[in-house]
Amino acid sequence: MADAPVWSDHVQAVLARAGLKRGGARQRVIELLAREPCALSAVEIEDALRAEGKPTGRASIYRVLDLLVDHGLVERVAVGPGQARFERMHPSGEHHHHLVCDQCGRLVAFDDPALEQAIGDLSERLGVRVEHHDVVLRGACERCE
Amino acid sequence: MADAPVWSDHVQAVLARAGLKRGGARQRVIELLAREPCALSAVEIEDALRAEGKPTGRASIYRVLDLLVDHGLVERVAVGPGQARFERMHPSGEHHHHLVCDQCGRLVAFDDPALEQAIGDLSERLGVRVEHHDVVLRGACERCE
DNA sequence: CCACAAATGAGACTGAGTCTCGGAGTTATT
DNA sequence: AATAACTCCGAGACTCAGTCTCATTTGTGG
Numbered sequence: 001m002a003d004a005p006v007w008s009d010h011v012q013a014v015l016a017r018a019g020l021k022r023g024g025a026r027q028r029v030i031e032l033l034a035r036e037p038c039a040l041s042a043v044e045i046e047d048a049l050r051a052e053g054k055p056t057g058r059a060s061i062y063r064v065l066d067l068l069v070d071h072g073l074v075e076r077v078a079v080g081p082g083q084a085r086f087e088r089m090h091p092s093g094e095h096h097h098h099l100v101c102d103q104c105g106r107l108v109a110f111d112d113p114a115l116e117q118a119i120g121d122l123s124e125r126l127g128v129r130v131e132h133h134d135v136v137l138r139g140a141c142e143r144c145e
Numbered sequence: 146m147a148d149a150p151v152w153s154d155h156v157q158a159v160l161a162r163a164g165l166k167r168g169g170a171r172q173r174v175i176e177l178l179a180r181e182p183c184a185l186s187a188v189e190i191e192d193a194l195r196a197e198g199k200p201t202g203r204a205s206i207y208r209v210l211d212l213l214v215d216h217g218l219v220e221r222v223a224v225g226p227g228q229a230r231f232e233r234m235h236p237s238g239e240h241h242h243h244l245v246c247d248q249c250g251r252l253v254a255f256d257d258p259a260l261e262q263a264i265g266d267l268s269e270r271l272g273v274r275v276e277h278h279d280v281v282l283r284g285a286c287e288r289c290e
Numbered sequence: 291c292c293a294c295a296a297a298t299g300a301g302a303c304t305g306a307g308t309c310t311c312g313g314a315g316t317t318a319t320t
Numbered sequence: 321a322a323t324a325a326c327t328c329c330g331a332g333a334c335t336c337a338g339t340c341t342c343a344t345t346t347g348t349g350g
Contacts, residue, residue, distance in 0.1 A: 060298055118259040204310090
């Protein structure tokens with residue numbers, strides 16, 4: 001987690017540059033995401049903040065998440081229908097994807113250059129502009145196999 | 146759509162082999178999916194059946210879709226949070242993925258051997274068993290660029 | 291310190307999806 | 321064809337993630 005402080009500084013910088021003010025709810029959400037490594041749902045964020053004694057309005061949480069997604073600071077990961085998950089995104093564009101274990105529900109992160117390459121080539125072949133891509137694998141993680 | 150009748154026959158065969166009975170709601174949903182090529186949402190299915198004068202209970206539609214997904218006859222595609230989409234799946238395992246256009250919302254289907262290859266390699270490298278994978282691209286389709 | 295814009299939160303609302311349970315339909319057996 | 325033993329179906333209540341509204345609070349440039 002050595003990069004977490006860097007990420008939150010980056011977030012503050014981007015938001016300040018956009019002329020936005022600072023508010024309590026936003027700070028709390030950013031702080032939590034900086035601390036947690038991977039794919040929290042909005043409900044988990046709400047619960048975690050309440051558990052820390054910093055209850056925060058649902059509307060604010062969704063607002064902050066939308067804001068961060070719009071500024072490319074957080075990525076929305078659709079691991080399944082019914083609940084979106086969010087995780088911080090690095091300015092470098094470096095990112096990873098997920099495998100959802102059908103047995104234990106665990107989320108395993110991975111990255112793969114060949115996969116990124118294939119997706120990059122695709123945008124040219126199809127004549128479209130690809131802004132963003134989601135890859136979710138489903139199966140059994142090494143612990144459950 | 147020359148393969149649609151083949152698909153619905155295949156569905157009937159698989160379900161019969163599983164010792165299931167035939168019922169009206171199930172027939173209607175299968176018939177509709179056989180006719181429609183790509184990624185319908187449950188709500189669209191409900192509306193389409195009602196528009197054809199064959200209103201069908203919501204619970205039945207979800208039941209049938211779950212059943213078909215369980216038997217590998219239909220694929221659940223998560224194009225975004227808040228609404229799952231379903232499309233028929235061929236026994237050969239041949240399938241495609243989707244690009245969602247951020248401007249017009251259109252769904253563009255594509256397939257790509259390099260992508261499949263990369264995902265196939267991945268399961269070995271990670272030491273997991275990948276049963277299923279979802280790839281969703283987001284961007285601008287050639288019409289909106 | 292003040293004014294004003296931005297941020298917040300309580301809670302009503304929406305809409306996809308689930309659950310329940312009584313009744314209808316299907317099939318095997320005779 | 322009648323019966324019995326199933327499975328299947330549908331109306332509608334319910335759940336729950338996410339959205340919207342609007343009155344109030346808070347941060348900040350001047």
